[in-house]
Amino acid sequence: DAKTTQPTSMDCAEGRAANLPCNHSTISGNEYVYWYRQIHSQGPQYIIHGLKNNETNEMASLIITEDRKSSTLILPHATLRDTAVYYCIVRVATGTASKLTFGTGTRLQVTL
Amino acid sequence: NAGVTQTPKFQVLKTGQSMTLQCAQDMNHEYMSWYRQDPGMGLRLIHYSVGAGITDQGEVPNGYNVSRSTTEDFPLRLLSAAPSQTSVYFCASSRAGQGGAQPQHFGDGTRLSIL
Numbered sequence: 001d002a003k004t005t006q007p008t009s010m011d012c013a014e015g016r017a018a019n020l021p022c023n024h025s026t027i028s029g030n031e032y033v034y035w036y037r038q039i040h041s042q043g044p045q046y047i048i049h050g051l052k053n054n055e056t057n058e059m060a061s062l063i064i065t066e067d068r069k070s071s072t073l074i075l076p077h078a079t080l081r082d083t084a085v086y087y088c089i090v091r092v093a094t095g096t097a098s099k100l101t102f103g104t105g106t107r108l109q110v111t112l
Numbered sequence: 113n114a115g116v117t118q119t120p121k122f123q124v125l126k127t128g129q130s131m132t133l134q135c136a137q138d139m140n141h142e143y144m145s146w147y148r149q150d151p152g153m154g155l156r157l158i159h160y161s162v163g164a165g166i167t168d169q170g171e172v173p174n175g176y177n178v179s180r181s182t183t184e185d186f187p188l189r190l191l192s193a194a195p196s197q198t199s200v201y202f203c204a205s206s207r208a209g210q211g212g213a214q215p216q217h218f219g220d221g222t223r224l225s226i227l
Contacts, residue, residue, distance in 0.1 A: 043221050
């Protein structure tokens with residue numbers, strides 16, 4: 001699976017949009033971009049994933065560049081409960097294997 | 113629908129003891145896996161299973177055994193605990209097929225300390 005690069009930490013004011021970048025310049029055509037987050041030491045929580053097109057769900061939006069070498073996770077109205085470590089992961093869409101390779105992620109601090 | 117359930121939540125062992133970490137899911141997911149997370153690090157894959165009776169090693173399998181006799185359960189066994197196995201252990205499950213397109217669901221973890 002391709003490697004990803006994320007900033008170590010970011011701050012965001014409550015109520016503002018949080019934009020978390022991720023570089024994955026070696027991504028292959030059959031690799032998905034996944035975002036998970038981990039609050040305190042809880043189990044990672046799935047947020048969103050995409051292949052080529054931008055995606056939106058009730059939690060966030062995922063913007064993938066046309067060349068697919070980078071992406072941005074957008075939390076439209078960040079709250080204090082969104083303070084967490086956010087992991088960007090690329091994962092190959094093979095038949096049955098579903099391995100996730102976690103890096104060290106971005107620590108997002110939402111402040112008042 | 114409980115999702116992925118891990119027991120126990122906390123455990124302290126002495127070096128050389130054995131124990132089994134339990135993981136159960138009620139979503140009829142074919143794929144299950146175990147990860148460990150050490151302080152300041154991301155999760156690392158220990159073992160995984162694509163269905164009952166099928167298991168395979170991840171990136172850090174040494175010191176751990178697994179089996180998958182049912183779709184629902186995927187226990188992780190430490191045969192002879194070592195201090196280096198002190199960690200937080202997470203179990204995850206997902207549907208199989210189109211592997212990259214299926215999000216994994218994680219349990220809340222088991223915090224294991226080996227003295």
